[in-house]
Amino acid sequence: MAQTxxxxxxxxxxxxxxxxxxxxxxxxxxxNHVTPDGGDRRTGQAYTFDxxxxxxxxxxxxPRQTRVDIIxxxxxxxxxxxxxxxxxxxGGGTMYVRWSPxxxxxxxxxxxxxxxxxxxxxxxxxxxxxxxxxxxxxVVQHAGIxxxxxxxxx
Amino acid sequence: MARYIVLETLSFGSDxxxxxxxxxxxxxxxxxLMRKRAIKPAExxxxxxxxxxxxxxxx
Numbered sequence: 615m616a617q618t619x620x621x622x623x624x625x626x627x628x629x630x631x632x633x634x635x636x637x638x639x640x641x642x643x644x645x646n647h648v649t650p651d652g653g654d655r656r657t658g659q660a661y662t663f664d665x666x667x668x669x670x671x672x673x674x675x676x677p678r679q680t681r682v683d684i685i686x687x688x689x690x691x692x693x694x695x696x697x698x699x700x701x702x703x704x705g706g707g708t709m710y711v712r713w714s715p716x717x718x719x720x721x722x723x724x725x726x727x728x729x730x731x732x733x734x735x736x737x738x739x740x741x742x743x744x745x746x747x748x749x750x751x752x753v754v755q756h757a758g759i760x761x762x763x764x765x766x767x768x
Numbered sequence: 769m770a771r772y773i774v775l776e777t778l779s780f781g782s783d784x785x786x787x788x789x790x791x792x793x794x795x796x797x798x799x800x801l802m803r804k805r806a807i808k809p810a811e812x813x814x815x816x817x818x819x820x821x822x823x824x825x826x827x
Contacts, residue, residue, distance in 0.1 A: 636782040721800040724779050762779035763806040765797060 628718030628768050629682065631693065632710040633700060635729060638768070644693040646749075647683035648713050650725070650759065652676055679753050680711050680727055686738050686748035697752040701735035709754045718768030723761060730756025769794055771810035778806060 629645040630638040656673035684693045700707030709732050716722040734753040741748075771792050778785040778801070785791050790810055793801065801807045 632782070638782060720797055721804050721806075726779065726784075760777060760784065762777040762784055763801060763804055765778040765785070765791075765793065765801060765806075766780045768779070768781075 622715050624715055626717050628712075628714040628724075630712045630718075630768060631682070631696065632712075633696070633708055635708075635710050638710075638712065639691075639693070639696065640768070641682075641684065641693040644687065645682055645684045647681075647751075648711070649681040649683075651679045651681065653678040653758070675758070677755055677757060678727070678759060679733060679755050680730075680759075681734075681751055681753045682711055683749060683751045686750045694750055697732055697750075698735055698737075701732040701752065706731035709752075710756075711754050712768070714764060714768055718764060720764055720767055722764050724764045724768060726760045726762065727754060727756040728758050728760070730754040770798065772798060772801075772807040773810050774807055776804070776806040 627642065627648070628640065629642050629648055630640050632638045653675050655675050657670060658673060659668035659670045661668050682693075682697075684697070687694050689695060697709070700709050709730055710727055711730075712724060712726040714722050714724040718724065731754065732752050733755040734751075736750045736752070738748055738750060769792050771790055774785045774787050774789045774791055776787065778791065780791075791807070793807070798807065
């Protein structure tokens with residue numbers, strides 16, 4: 615297979631969050647990393663008296679955890695405060711995340727989480743040795759991710 | 769605007785259209801999505817097929 619000419623640079627991605635799945639906030643200017651994790655398939659195994667290897671069966675998928683790294687700000691409508699409010703909400707506030715590696719234009723691929731909740735939230739971590747902007751992150755636990763081709767620009 | 773069959777899940781803002789569904793799209797969007805093989809026209813144009821009529825002669 616010849617070397618691809620279709621690779622994608624990740625520095626201009628689109629990242630969005632929503633607390634209801636319908637109204638989305640573009641946080642591309644507040645986020646610098648998305649880490650989808652989990653979702654591996656469950657398996658089961660059994661060893662019999664015969665043979666060296668187990669009988670292995672594959673099952674359904676585990677829940678996913680999507681981590682979003684963000685810049686620490688103190689504006690109520692910014693990513694940091696929206697995520698914190700959902701984390702602190704009684705019973706766990708709803709959160710959706712979506713991202714598009716190419717930027718969210720028409721024809722680009724997009725990835726949207728199912729409805730989830732903020733599992734983990736990193737509060738500000740001041741460091742006198744650090745000169746860059748302060749970071750934070752939140753992790754959304756959800757069931758799955760839908761891949762789509764974007765027909766209306768995000 | 770024309771109607772298309774969805775081949776790959778499409779995102780319309782916060783809504784999705786799933787494979788097999790029919791959607792209406794403007795020409796510009798449709799062109800981009802067809803290049804991605806995400807849609808196909810709902811109705812292919814009827815081609816005028818001209819069939820040769822054999823007249824039975826050997827001329």
